[in-house]
Amino acid sequence: MSLNNKQIRFLRAQAHSMKPVVLIGSAGLTDNVINEINQALDDHELIKVRVNAEDRDKKSKMIDSIIRQTECIHIQTIGHIGIFYRQNKKNPVIEFPKT
Numbered sequence: 001m002s003l004n005n006k007q008i009r010f011l012r013a014q015a016h017s018m019k020p021v022v023l024i025g026s027a028g029l030t031d032n033v034i035n036e037i038n039q040a041l042d043d044h045e046l047i048k049v050r051v052n053a054e055d056r057d058k059k060s061k062m063i064d065s066i067i068r069q070t071e072c073i074h075i076q077t078i079g080h081i082g083i084f085y086r087q088n089k090k091n092p093v094i095e096f097p098k099t
Helices: 005-015 031-044 056-070
Strands: 022-024 046-051 073-078 081-085
Touching (some): 005 081, 031 056, 056 081
Parallel strands (some): 022 046
16 A cells, blocks of 8 residues: 555644554564554554664664564654554544545
């Protein structure tokens, strides 16, 4: 699935007031963390993840790994917070405004 710029702006606005639902700690990106991200994406579609990495390179690699393993779309990263979206095929939660 790909999103246009208007949809991305809409999702960023929706995520603005959200708190991170998954925190990646010192253990890094484990299978349990990926499972939690998958579950959160199934439930909410749009989530924030706090990536506590030592440097930008490690943070970027973790974000790439999240995208690859969960098949989600990376909306934005600000500091240590990444915003991710994956549409729930069975029960969509987020409805995009008509263009």
